[in-house]
Amino acid sequence: MRRRIIIVTAVHAPSAHFLPDAYKSLVAQDLPAGWDWHWLIQEDGRSDELAPHVPDDPRVTFRQGRPGGPGTARTLALAHADGEYIKVLDADDQLPAGALARDLAALEGDPTLGWATSRVLDLLPDGSTVGFEGDPEAGPIERGAVLEFWSANNYRAQVHPATLFARRDLLLALGGWMALPASEDTGLLLALNSVSRGWFTPEVGLLYRKWPGQATGQAAHTDPAERDARMAVVESRARALAYLRWQYPVTE
Numbered sequence: 001m002r003r004r005i006i007i008v009t010a011v012h013a014p015s016a017h018f019l020p021d022a023y024k025s026l027v028a029q030d031l032p033a034g035w036d037w038h039w040l041i042q043e044d045g046r047s048d049e050l051a052p053h054v055p056d057d058p059r060v061t062f063r064q065g066r067p068g069g070p071g072t073a074r075t076l077a078l079a080h081a082d083g084e085y086i087k088v089l090d091a092d093d094q095l096p097a098g099a100l101a102r103d104l105a106a107l108e109g110d111p112t113l114g115w116a117t118s119r120v121l122d123l124l125p126d127g128s129t130v131g132f133e134g135d136p137e138a139g140p141i142e143r144g145a146v147l148e149f150w151s152a153n154n155y156r157a158q159v160h161p162a163t164l165f166a167r168r169d170l171l172l173a174l175g176g177w178m179a180l181p182a183s184e185d186t187g188l189l190l191a192l193n194s195v196s197r198g199w200f201t202p203e204v205g206l207l208y209r210k211w212p213g214q215a216t217g218q219a220a221h222t223d224p225a226e227r228d229a230r231m232a233v234v235e236s237r238a239r240a241l242a243y244l245r246w247q248y249p250v251t252e
Contacts, residue, residue: 004083005031005100006168007039010073011091013049014213018092023055025094025207031101041091042077044070071177071184078168078176086171088164088185094123094207103165106199113140114196114248115166117159117189118205125211131204134158138202143247146193147238150186155231159198161185163206166192170248178237183230190238196248 007026011019019041026039039060043050045067054062065076074088087103089095103116121129136158150157162185170192178187192198 003035005035005037005085005087005104005165006081006083007037007087007089008074008077008081009039009041009089009091010044010070010077011041011050012044012067013047015091016050016053018209019050019053020055021094022089022091023057023060025096026089028097029095029100030098031104035104037087037100038083039089040077040080042073044068044073068179069181069184071180074184075176078172081168084168086164086166086168088162090162092209092211093162094209096204096207098203099205100165102201102203102205106201107165107167110140110199112197112249113199114170115164115189115192116199116201117141117161117163117165118201119203120160120163120206120208121204123207123209129207135202136200138200141193141198141200143193143195143197144242146198147190147235147242150190151235155186155227157186157189159189159200160206160208161189162208164189164192167248170196174241178234180230180233181226183227183234187230187234187237190234191241194238194241195246 026037037059041054041060041062043064046064054060061080065073085107087100099118106116107113119135121131123129146157146159174188174191177184180187
């Protein structure tokens with residue numbers, strides 16, 4: 001019986017034309033024998049603009065739903081997640097060669113790990129890439145380490161939530177992505193780190209596209225009042241989980 005990694009992608013009309021590039025990066029992934037992937041593309045809303053960009057591949061499922069933001073779309077997609085692991089892939093991003101296999105090897109190799117992340121490069125409009133200094137050391141990330149760093153560094157984590165690869169059951173237990181207009185993936189990252197150890201891979205695991213239409217580039221994303229509210233609820237959730245001593249793996 002084959003085992004599956006579920007790729008979850010939220011998409012809306014402005015980013016739909018990037019889906020073929022994301023698909024090419026998925027097709028190029030090599031997985032160990034007995035493994036495959038299933039790509040769940042969930043539109044944030046209902047339009048006629050996305051279907052022409054969805055690849056014709058039995059490993060790809062496209063669904064639509066009521067608009068509610070990317071976190072809502074991803075969480076709706078989980079209803080059809082028929083695999084052991086969930087990998088985030090935004091519609092406008094790409095996976096470098098080997099990314100899925102490295103994530104899988106980390107969690108299959110250590111049952112005490114709940115999630116994995118990796119190095120990111122910005123993919124600029126001219127096709128060039130830009131990296132960043134300050135990645136953590138390769139290897140395990142202990143419980144609470146992301147929240148501690150994030151709190152001390154103006155709400156910037158040392159690992160990127162767009163690279164998350166997580167155990168499906170753990171992600172579901174946390175309720176999926178937070179019901180926020182933005183930073184919903186940061187909220188999930190901090191929640192995961194509050195209850196479980198993670199892993200960081202220093203090889204590049206994501207090409208993060210920079211383009212004028214992306215949500216994080218809009219003025220509303222940096223509105224101070226909303227940002228403070230988002231950060232407050234993200235932090236409160238993470239600290240509450242730590243206080244309640246929820247943890248993965250479960251111990252007697």
